[in-house]
Amino acid sequence: xxxxxxxxxxSLLWDMGVGRLIKGPVIKPSGRIQKEYQKAxxxxxxxxxxxxxxxxxxxxxxxxxxLAQDAKMPAWLTGxxxxxxxxxxxxxxxxxxxxxxxxNDQTEKASTKQVEAMLKDIxxxxxxxxxQYINDIxxxxxxxxxxxxxxxxxxxxxxxxxxVKHGVEAGSDRTYIAQHLQEQFGVTQRRAQFITRDQTxxxxxxxxxxxxxESSMVSGCTGAAQRFPALPM
Numbered sequence: 001x002x003x004x005x006x007x008x009x010x011s012l013l014w015d016m017g018v019g020r021l022i023k024g025p026v027i028k029p030s031g032r033i034q035k036e037y038q039k040a041x042x043x044x045x046x047x048x049x050x051x052x053x054x055x056x057x058x059x060x061x062x063x064x065x066x067l068a069q070d071a072k073m074p075a076w077l078t079g080x081x082x083x084x085x086x087x088x089x090x091x092x093x094x095x096x097x098x099x100x101x102x103x104n105d106q107t108e109k110a111s112t113k114q115v116e117a118m119l120k121d122i123x124x125x126x127x128x129x130x131x132q133y134i135n136d137i138x139x140x141x142x143x144x145x146x147x148x149x150x151x152x153x154x155x156x157x158x159x160x161x162x163x164v165k166h167g168v169e170a171g172s173d174r175t176y177i178a179q180h181l182q183e184q185f186g187v188t189q190r191r192a193q194f195i196t197r198d199q200t201x202x203x204x205x206x207x208x209x210x211x212x213x214e215s216s217m218v219s220g221c222t223g224a225a226q227r228f229p230a231l232p233m
Contacts, residue, residue, distance in 0.1 A: 100145035
């Protein structure tokens with residue numbers, strides 16, 4: 001029996017034998033990888049938030065009695081905030097590429113296993129080897145992920161500075177600062193969760209699509225994989 005399949009989308013194949021689309025298994029992102037990635041980011045963010053809270057409350061409290069209504073943001077306070085965030089920006093900068101590379105490698109391995117298992121289910125074995133095209137896709141994903149990790153403390157810095165500035169101008173006490181800092185720390189945690197979910201979905205889709213284009217036709221007719229030009233989408 002003639003059995004040839006062309007990948008049309010990640011979960012759709014064109015059966016050359018009968019001339020119709022057939023639905024393959026849905027290839028899903030790895031929940032394990034996403035959880036581990038999120039856990040690692042949240043652990044660093046938790047340490048950062050605790051350190052920032054302690055530092056900001058100490059500095060704000062030290063000068064609280066001297067803050068006047070409608071005062072401008074003092075240079076010393078701006079400098080103190082910058083110093084605190086510079087420390088944590090350095091931490092995120094140093095760990096971003098290593099953490100993103102781990103995520104990329106794990107996602108690529110999981111993706112490859114799923115695609116190979118799908119092909120095995122329809123009757124043959126294919127061993128994928130990354131081409132320059134796939135490596136370029138991985139590098140693009142890596143850079144985006146690194147940039148997002150590095151943006152976490154930078155984004156938090158902007159928001160925290162706004163909170164402290166408003167507190168200074170309104171003559172607010174440390175209770176106000178503490179409340180709004182905790183709220184902002186929650187925003188930072190949720191942003192990390194969004195980043196891990198978004199990057200997991202994007203990386204999974206990009207890698208699968210790259211592998212589909214790289215091996216646009218796989219044939220079970222001869223028991224070996226064959227390469228044909230990709231179908232137009």
